[in-house]
Amino acid sequence: MAESFMAQWVYTDTVKDHFINPRNLWKEGEDFQPDGVGEVGSLACGDQMRVGIKVSDGRISDLRWLTYGCASAIASTSMMSEMAIGMTLEEAYHLTPSMITDALGGLPEHKFHCSVLGDKALRAAIDDYLERNGLDNPYKGTTARIICECKGVTDQRIEELVKSGKVSTFEDLQRETGASTACGKCRDRIMEELNEALHIYGR
């Protein structure tokens, strides 16, 4: 009987591997001069990530990261770093949380936001690179998904409003965007997006 109870590790073997041997870690004292840096997350929610990228010929040629967070946050950033190196900026910008979690062999539902942080930090680094170089940002807005169809409110709009501090409650969001004020069917998804954004950017 005891044998059948022998526990698997708490996450998948791939998560375990990246947790124990994180790839492309931004080591202290290392001579890494990033072309763009992005940082997301807050200590209030227990995780924070910083991603630095080097860009050549429109591709991410190298990447380093730091993460204050749990095992799945560390593994997500590590996996993201492996996936992003070699990608064009456009490909990297469209790297999604589910691509990262799929590559990790899955994460428990309550850990999903850890992988969301990884790809957001990467996008922030690309934004920073383009801005530093005075380049147009052709990607911004291209990853938006419409959450409230009646009022055309996208996840990116919610994220920006939370980031700017204009929105911290559902009521704020309704006032600012009219989200979920018509048919109301999107309420749950709006709450989900809002909570996610508050989790990452909220103070």
Place this chain on the structure above:
Amino acid sequence: MDRRYVYLDNNGTTRMADEVRDFIHSYDELYGNASSMHTLGRQSAAGIEWARTKVAELIDADSADIYFTSGATESNNAVLNIFRDLADEGGERRRIIISSVEHPASIESAKYLRKKGYQVDLCPVDSIGRLRLDELERMMGPDVSLVSVMTGNNESGTIQPVREASAIAHRHGAFFHTDATQAIGKIPVSVKEIDADYLSLSGHKFYGPKGIGVLYARHGAPLSPFIHGGHQEKGMRAGTYNNQAIFGLGKAAEIAKETLVEEHERLWEMREALRRGIEERVPGVVINGSNDESLCLPGTLNVSFPSAEGESILLYLDLEGIEVSTGSACATGSLEPSYVLMAAGLDVELAHGSIRFSFGRYNTMDDVSYVLEKLPPIIEKVRSMSTRKV
């Protein structure tokens, strides 16, 4: 040192003592329904009454005031529900006060009662997580029916001023409950000295079986049936007796009483050796709770590691065979770190980076040495990955 298995989560639960396990198995044949009149039933009932006496002796109570339950969670729920019912029945005292660092068995029950429209107030604690008696005094009034304060805290280990809190409650005409789950077997607990009207405990926290515990209810304190059904436990708590678990609880209580003094000394020695060792080897640590032996449960050490997150530390320690717990939100699935540490005013980053080491009777000084060897490089590794720098 060679790889070891070091269990340091004894506040979570304990391994059943060998003597308890052997004792239980020596009575495997006593499977009778203790409510039956035949011989096997009467023998089983005698075993249960023996265990009742042993638990009563452990907490300095009258054995007639001991009610077997499934554990302290049930006991805590039962007490709060008794006072909810009294409020429903038109009692003038309608307000309950509990400390802000009670176990979820009380805190969550309190939140549920609030949602249902009952008045439950949380009394704050100071920076070591100890109940603010001045605040309790200020919060009291003629409308308070019950005050509930745990004897010792599961996370910080902080021992609460229960005697004083009980005196305040009684002076204002309220009843007093203490959840002694963590204190039992570690420090002396006497319902007479505390002057407690109710007390909760669980067998599995002091080397007894899981799923068995006690509600002590002083004769004369309000009590009404909390599990309806048969006439077991004077009709208060129905359900066929779990003979073997009760025998085991009795045995665990007997051992706890005999070994209390030496156990306390041993646990405190290991706790202090680990604390000093960590402070020497790891820069920037913060000890949560108190380092005063009279204010801290002897086996509990709660440490925060700034710029390192608790779940990562826990899992790296686990890979080395060391089992601990953390106050980090990441480990619980909630987004909030330990409310116990936050109630004591701890910074949110420090709460996320908190690790609780809790010693028990099967730990040795070699375990301490092993942890002191494995922990420092783990903290260094987690910090080297962190966006935060010490």
